[in-house]
Every structure is written in C-alpha cells, then in structure tokens.
Amino acid sequence: MNRPLAVFDIDGTLVDSRASIFRAATEAARDLGLAEPAYDRVRQIVGLSLPKALHVLEPALTDAELADFVAAFQRSFQRMHAEQVVEPVYAGAMDTLRRLKRDGWRLALATGQNRRGVTRNLARAGWADLFVSSHCAEDGPGKPDPAMLFAAMAASGADAASTTMIGDTSHDISMALGAGAHPLGVAWGFHTRDEQLAAGARHVADDFTDLEAALDRFASQSRIPQDVR
Template sequence: MTRPLAVFDIDGTLVDSRASIFRASCEAAQVLGLAEPSYDRVRQIVGLSLDKALHVLEPGLTMAELAEFVAAFQASFRAMYEAGHEEPLYPGVMDTLRRLKRDGWRLSLATGQNRRGVTRNLARPEWSALFLSSHCAADGPGKPDPAMLLAAMAACGADAASTVMIGDTSHDILMARNAGVHPLGVGWGFHTHEEQVAAGAQHVAVDCPDLEAALDRFASTAIAA
C-alpha cells in the first residue's frame, strides 16, 4: 500500500510568524535608513530564501547594501529569540500532525528558513519524531524551484504521485507544480486564497479539519493509484 508523503512549509503554515517577520523587516529597514515596508509588501516575500526575499522587497539595493539588510534582519530575529520570543503554532496544527503520523503518512518539511531556523523549530516538542526529513533554502535553490521537494521525496522514498505539498504562499504552490506534486494551500498564512488559487492550488483549506479532509481525499486517490 502506498504511504503518502505530506511536505509542509513552516512559516504561515505550521507556525504563526507574521508578527516577527514583519517586525524584523521593519527593524532591518531602519538600520539601512529605508522607509519601513508595509505588511502587505512583506507578506508577499515570505517563503523565498532570505536574500532573494529582501532583494524583492528592496530591489534598488547594491549587493553590499543587500548583505547589510540580510544581516540586520537576522540580527533582529536573534534579538527576539534571545529575549525569549517563540512563534506560536496555529490552532490544531499539532493534532493534525499527530493524526497524520498515526495514520501512516510520511511527513517532511520544505521551508524558506535557513538551517538555524529549521533546527530551532525541530526542537519543538515532538517535532523531531514527526518529520522524516527537513529541507531549506540553505540546501540549494529556494522556492519556487522544485529542488527541496525533489530532495524530500528522495529522502522519504516517495514519488510525485504520492506526494502533496502544503503551504500558505504562491511560492509553495509553484514549487509543488514545478515538482509535479499535488499543491494544497492553507488560508491562514501570508498569501490570500485568491493568490494561491491563481498559482495553481487544488484546494485552500480554511482550518485544520478542512486540511485533514483534503489530505484524506488525496490519500484515497494516491492509495488507489
């Protein structure tokens, strides 16, 4: 029997990092003497690798200025965590992950975070036992390139027909399509329902029960195939 693989994005999908990412973007802009970006501009870049994301946010920066921008963003995040900050999980996330694991799903992560961020998240209770592999922008090309999803499938022994990518941005959906896997969106993160559908999402879940129902439908199709 085919055991389906669910590959999850982190920011905006499992973890509510909206406030911290916006704060770090604004504080980094202040360091460079730039105008603070609006939340709407910041939310569009989430999911991309950090250097690419900040280049999209401020395309007029020189390479040296971009490096300073990246460093300032990272410094803001470090300060938040050193002060004890931790992003909360979205409601129902742990119950959904536990249920999928119990039902025989293989679980993996594919995120625009760097390896430090992934390690920090895998230190959450139960996470290291839930996920078979984790893949991030530091490993190679970031979203929407399919590299992370291809690596996840290789690591977990899955093929495209049995794999679903769950994310909250058009970057996740495009990565899924580029890898030939099922693209599934969630409506509680950074990109809107309409933006994800326009990118090719097969469904955009409104909450975790809706997400589980969509995954059940996918699993029944994958097992039948």
C-alpha cells in the same frame, strides 16, 4: 505499500510567524535608513530564501547593501530570540501532524528558513519525531524551485503521485507544481486564498479540519491504500 508523503511549509502554515517576520523586516529597514515596508509588501516575500526575499523587497540595493539588509534582518531575529519571543504553533497543527503520522503518512518540511531556523523549530516539543526529513533554502535553490521537494521525495522514497505540498504562499504552490506534486494551500498564513488559487492550488483549507479532509481526498484519489489515509 505506497504510503503518502505530506511536505509542510513552516512559516504561515504550521507556525504563526507573521508578527516576527514583519518586525524583522521593519527593524532591518530602519537600521539601514530605508523606508519601513508595509505589511502587504512583506507578506508577499515570505517563503523565498532571505536574500532573494529582501532583494524583491528592495530591488535597488547593491549587493553589499543587500548583504547588510540580510544581516540586519538576522540581527532582529537574534534580538527576538534573546527576548525569548516564541512564535506560536497554530491551533490544531500538532493534532493534524500526529494524526497523519499515526495513520502512516510520511511527513517532511520544506521551508524558506535557514538551517538554524529549522533546527530551532525541530526543537519544539514533539517535532523531531514527526518528520522524516527537513529541507531549507540553504540546502540549494529556494522556493519556488522544486529542488527541496525533490529532496524530500528522495529522502522518503516517495514519488510525485503520492506527494502533496502544504503551504500558505504561491511560492509553495509553484514549487509543488514544478515537482509534479499535489499543491494544497491554507488560508491562515501570508498569501490570500485568491493568490494561492491563481498559482494553481487544488484546494485552500480554511482550518486544519478542512486540511485533513483535503488530505484524505488526495489519498483516496491517488489510489493510496485506504488503511493509510
């Protein structure tokens, strides 16, 4: 049976990390004596690997300065973890993931986080049992390169026709298109609906109920057996 594969981004899709990522970028800039970035600039870089993201944010930095910026960003997150700052899972996310798993979907993660961040998320209650595999920027080329999505398909034995990528940024959409997978966006994360549609999203869901309906349509249109939707 050609069971569908749903690959989920984490930040801005399953987990509301808007405040923590903006705080880390702001504190890191302050540590290096850089101008504190506006949120609108920070949200554009989310999803990329951290060095690439911070290079986009501050393109004039030397390699050594960029390495310092990356280290300062990571230190900010370490402070937040020491303070036991917990980034909340979006309401409805776990219900959707459990329903898909129960109905036979294969689930995977593809994120711009490093492996340490992925490990922390997989330690959340119930997460480890949901996902067949997880893929991050440290595994190879980060988004929008399709490498992570190809790896998720290989780990699940899925093909592009039965795979959909769900994310909140144009980087997720571009990765999906590069892999030949079905690109779905969500409206509650970092990039706007218009930015995701312009990148090629087939649909941008308003909430998890809307997302489930879009996934059902994908399963049906992909001729995936109707008892696995």
